Amino acid sequence: MKKWDATKAKVKKQQADDLMDPYLNAIEYKDKSVCSKCRSIYHDKRWAEDKELYNLLMKDPEKVIFTVCPACRKIETKYMEGVVELKGDFLFEHKDEIINLIKNTVEKADYINPLEKIANINIDEKNKTIEIITADDKLAQRIGKNIEKAYKGNVEYHFSKEDRLTRVYWKR
Numbered sequence: 001m002k003k004w005d006a007t008k009a010k011v012k013k014q015q016a017d018d019l020m021d022p023y024l025n026a027i028e029y030k031d032k033s034v035c036s037k038c039r040s041i042y043h044d045k046r047w048a049e050d051k052e053l054y055n056l057l058m059k060d061p062e063k064v065i066f067t068v069c070p071a072c073r074k075i076e077t078k079y080m081e082g083v084v085e086l087k088g089d090f091l092f093e094h095k096d097e098i099i100n101l102i103k104n105t106v107e108k109a110d111y112i113n114p115l116e117k118i119a120n121i122n123i124d125e126k127n128k129t130i131e132i133i134t135a136d137d138k139l140a141q142r143i144g145k146n147i148e149k150a151y152k153g154n155v156e157y158h159f160s161k162e163d164r165l166t167r168v169y170w171k172r
């Protein structure tokens, strides 16, 4: 695993937004396609969580077009856009609180855009590191921002154009 090294950090202000998401346009989804994994619905050219529409569609399940949304496909194929690495003694003293904050961030993001999902949270007790893998780079940035807002500490953002990967480091 990559070690925290603040001295080597190069912070770029460039955003990864303008880069094409290879998963987003890979498949042409039919309107009202339903993700069989997260139940998000493709409607009006965007993915959204819509319980009402879901229940409506499921009244006639034979007509429903089931598919897998881009976010769930990313998770399935272990494609990631964001890595958040948290480190430090303070982190582990407030571990549960901070993990709750991350989960709340994801829930909110999921409501706004169901394509923002967490693939995995790895907790390394020995090295006092928590690593969060996200399917979406903006979610990684948002987690970093929310943790900094709530707990101060040091946060750094690294954007890599080659592999479309955003890395967020937070230490306290």
Ligand SMILES: [Zn+2]
Pocket: 035, 036, 037, 038, 039, 040, 068, 069, 070, 071, 072, 073
């Ligand atoms: Zn999905």
